[in-house]
Amino acid sequence: MVPCGSCKLLRRRCRKDCIFAPYFPSNQPQKFAIVHKVYGASNVTKMLQEVPHHQRVDAVNSLVYEANARWRDPVYGVSGTVTYLQNQVSELQTQLAVAEAKILYFQMKYESMMLSPEIDTDEKSYFMQNDISQYISHDTSNNVNHNSFHKDGFPSFSNH
Amino acid sequence: MVPCGSCKLLRRRCRKDCIFAPYFPSNQPQKFAIVHKVYGASNVTKMLQEVPHHQRVDAVNSLVYEANARWRDPVYGVSGTVTYLQNQVSELQTQLAVAEAKILYFQMKYESMMLSPEIDTDEKSYFMQNDISQYISHDTSNNVNHNSFHKDGFPSFSNH
Structure with a gap:
């Protein structure tokens, strides 16, 4: 055998x-x-x-x-993987919270525009000058520009 | 000693x-x-x-x-924790992708409204009837209503 x-x-x-x-x-x-x-x-x-x-x-x-x-990894073994994944979960949860706050912000703006018969010229001008695309993160990395958020009256979300 | x-x-x-x-x-x-x-x-x-x-x-x-x-856990040990966390990461990445697609959708709608001097009455009526709040997920659970998305012309995102 x-x-x-x-x-x-x-x-x-x-x-x-x-x-x-x-x-x-x-x-x-x-x-x-x-x-x-x-x-x-x-x-x-x-x-x-x-x-x-x-x-x-x-x-x-x-x-x-x-x-x-x-x-x-003789020092951390599979515990190192657990720590890495726990950090990744925490970071993704923060990014998701930021994204959902952005959605809420757009929803509120959107609804307020729906309630007015005409778009206010000043508001239009404000938004065209402060191109909203700068607030949008198209990938999953943590590249939110907090300074812009704060400057333009967005709520500030800490990712740290 | x-x-x-x-x-x-x-x-x-x-x-x-x-x-x-x-x-x-x-x-x-x-x-x-x-x-x-x-x-x-x-x-x-x-x-x-x-x-x-x-x-x-x-x-x-x-x-x-x-x-x-x-x-x-004599069967899976800490590997069970790794599997659990890997699934959580994957689920959060999907939720984040859905949230970012929603932001993009609102951004496009928003920008198209900014480009027109007046909100089209028909469009306003459409959006008021199809209250956008139904598309918004305020918590981090995966509660997106895919049927509503599809029915009302939103892109369909699979979370599975």
Whole structure:
């Protein structure tokens, strides 16, 4: 019998009921090597034993993912990815709040114009001079011009 | 000498140069217990030895965080958090794209109104009947009414 990737690395006989065999094939030696390096074979065995059979594939995949992250970044491991994503979520939430405030601003302007039979010439002139396109961010980067917002009477939103 | 949290748990003498002592105090026995359970003391030693001294606090904190996540969720561990955050980022990016398209729509309407000396009575009537507030999402949840968008000639944005 061909030993599984784990038994090959551990230089031991691969038994029929080997707990690793279904998840660590012999043609992917690196897959077991990395979890063995980070967790150790006996800890991986214990962790798999705590998980129902039908969830062991997912458990192995998450352990391999986390072990690879630790190998790439010995200080932060996958926690570094969590921090990065948390910051990205926070930044996107701020950008969304700014965008929704802009929509509200336009809605109010729009409705006030609908209520008047004619556009006031002064207002038209004001808006043509202060081209509104400067307030619009067309990409998802955080490129809002706060100074312009404040100068022209927009509410000021802090992204920091 | 009072043994550190690690040596206390491992029931061994805590030496002056104990690698664990600066990060696992004796009054926080759980901190070492959880990393020992998931990684094993010898693997934690090896991982700390690979990291410069000034980064070991961060390395220990990330290991404790990941070990706690594995204890809470033996199948997905901290990878579950990564998946959750990745989905949240993707959803927020979609919501932001929708919001920016709405801003562009209002900007175009606004500018076309600025270019005409009077608001067309028919157009005013159309917009008053189709109150634009229905298109505005005031919170960050994904509550865009796609049917209304399509029906009233707005571009249709898929959030799925």
